Amino acid sequence: MTFARPRHLRAPGEDGYLTPTIEDAERAASLQRSHGTLLSRFDSAREIHSSNLQSLENPAIRMSGGAGNSNEKGLDGLNHCQEDFHYLSKKELSHTHYTWKERIRHFTWAFFTLTMATGGIANVLYTFPYRFRGLEIIGEVVFLFNIALYIIIWSLLLTRFYCYPYTFKASFLHPTESLFVPASIVSFGTILINISQYGPEKTGPWLERVIIVLFWIDAALAVVLSAAIYLLLWSTQTFTIAQMTPIWIFPAYPMLIIGPHAGVLSSKLSQPHALRIIIGGTTIQGVGFLVSLMVYSAFIYRLMTQKLPKENVRPGMFVSVGPSAFTTTGIVNMAANAHRAFPSDFMGDGPLAAKVLRVVVDFGALWLWGLAIFFFFIASFAHWSAIGHGRMVFSMGWYSFVFPNTALITSTFAIGNAFSCKPILIVGCAMVIPLILMYFFVFYMMIRAIVLHHILWPQKGEDKDEGGFEINMIKPDSSGEESEV
Numbered sequence: 001m002t003f004a005r006p007r008h009l010r011a012p013g014e015d016g017y018l019t020p021t022i023e024d025a026e027r028a029a030s031l032q033r034s035h036g037t038l039l040s041r042f043d044s045a046r047e048i049h050s051s052n053l054q055s056l057e058n059p060a061i062r063m064s065g066g067a068g069n070s071n072e073k074g075l076d077g078l079n080h081c082q083e084d085f086h087y088l089s090k091k092e093l094s095h096t097h098y099t100w101k102e103r104i105r106h107f108t109w110a111f112f113t114l115t116m117a118t119g120g121i122a123n124v125l126y127t128f129p130y131r132f133r134g135l136e137i138i139g140e141v142v143f144l145f146n147i148a149l150y151i152i153i154w155s156l157l158l159t160r161f162y163c164y165p166y167t168f169k170a171s172f173l174h175p176t177e178s179l180f181v182p183a184s185i186v187s188f189g190t191i192l193i194n195i196s197q198y199g200p201e202k203t204g205p206w207l208e209r210v211i212i213v214l215f216w217i218d219a220a221l222a223v224v225l226s227a228a229i230y231l232l233l234w235s236t237q238t239f240t241i242a243q244m245t246p247i248w249i250f251p252a253y254p255m256l257i258i259g260p261h262a263g264v265l266s267s268k269l270s271q272p273h274a275l276r277i278i279i280g281g282t283t284i285q286g287v288g289f290l291v292s293l294m295v296y297s298a299f300i301y302r303l304m305t306q307k308l309p310k311e312n313v314r315p316g317m318f319v320s321v322g323p324s325a326f327t328t329t330g331i332v333n334m335a336a337n338a339h340r341a342f343p344s345d346f347m348g349d350g351p352l353a354a355k356v357l358r359v360v361v362d363f364g365a366l367w368l369w370g371l372a373i374f375f376f377f378i379a380s381f382a383h384w385s386a387i388g389h390g391r392m393v394f395s396m397g398w399y400s401f402v403f404p405n406t407a408l409i410t411s412t413f414a415i416g417n418a419f420s421c422k423p424i425l426i427v428g429c430a431m432v433i434p435l436i437l438m439y440f441f442v443f444y445m446m447i448r449a450i451v452l453h454h455i456l457w458p459q460k461g462e463d464k465d466e467g468g469f470e471i472n473m474i475k476p477d478s479s480g481e482e483s484e485v
């Protein structure tokens with residue numbers, strides 16, 4: 001399709017999908033509220049119209065003309081309701097119950113936020129500074145549970161793509177669901193971190209060789225997928241600053257966990273491997289943080305000009321905690337292991353270079369740690385006005401309450417260890433209990449949302465039609481009829 005007007009004169013979303021707006025959410029909620037009303041109006045008008053047609057067949061009534069006015073009203077009501085239904089999905093209105101196979105169609109990439117949060121909990125338990133008997137076993141159980149969840153989620157997602165092949169392309173073009181595609185790689189990287197933490201001491205040297213290979217595979221996937229998702233978003237969608245949320249940072253998250261992974265491996269591998277991993281981890285972590293920093297500026301500008309986001313999308317504000325917190329954890333741990341990774345002649349004097357690097361990194365990391373705490377307070381107090389029954393409907397984005405904050409806790413432990421500051425370590429330990437309680441709360445709300453059809457239901461999850469995106473633009477109805485747009 002060619003456009004006669006130049007690009008700068010086109011309307012937003014004219015040559016791509018528009019980022020979901022506040023008006024989109026309000027319009028969707030309005031349609032859901034009017035769903036039952038329209039059904040009753042349509043049925044009433046149809047009954048009136050049918051009864052009037054039957055009455056017209058009665059000669060006595062037809063001669064008296066008594067049914068004329070009511071027949072006209074019935075026809076007008078029927079036509080009016082049919083016009084209203086033009087904007088609603090035919091399948092939505094004809095189904096009051098969906099099978100599990102039909103519900104799997106709405107199983108999105110966002111479910112990987114569950115494994116991100118679960119892996120983050122296992123990471124926190126491993127880095128907990130005050131060890132006690134049984135803590136290691138608890139962490140291993142959470143780690144194995146996370147692997148099981150990861151396999152289940154992949155199985156259900158592949159089932160969705162197998163049963164509904166057109167949803168694969170749609171998931172990458174959707175203005176919201178596409179942002180969660182990197183969650184699969186973040187979950188994979190989190191599992192690799194847990195393997196590096198819990199595995200080597202309980203296995204042979206073969207695992208050391210495996211985790212080195214897996215680290216570089218994860219690093220390559222993180223860079224490629226982050227760049228590909230951003231390029232796809234910038235090529236197919238139109239963004240407006242008024243609807244900006246920190247979820248825009250999410251495609252950079254796969255790169256943001258490479259540094260913490262490198263920090264763990266650098267403490268366990270031999271000198272030549274540890275040096276390469278520190279160099280690679282620092283490079284990729286820096287790219288991820290700088291990309292996030294540029295999105296940070298857009299988020300601050302959005303807050304200054306448009307106030308806080310709507311309550312339903314406000315949990316995504318915690319995503320802004322992650323970039324600086326993960327970077328703090330990564331660079332502090334890598335700097336702490338530099339003395340064993342640098343050869344004696346590294347930069348002229350390996351031991352001296354390691355000491356200088358550690359001092360510079362530790363004090364520089366204080367800035368990033370403070371930035372993470374700043375965004376944590378902003379996101380936390382922003383939810384004060386959102387507390388209340390019915391103000392926030394569950395979405396998989398609620399796991400933003402957990403995963404970014406696991407990074408804040410591990411960065412707090414890293415800073416406390418770097419400066420041998422016991423009060424900082426105690427503060428970090430005090431944050432663990434609320435974090436675990438929040439994880440169980442969000443997990444319960446997810447199960448509840450599935451039962452109450454708040455997710456895994458048409459027009460309810462991250463794959464709902466919004467921002468000019470409609471699934472029928474990807475594939476027509478299964479009946480083969482042309483869809484109405």
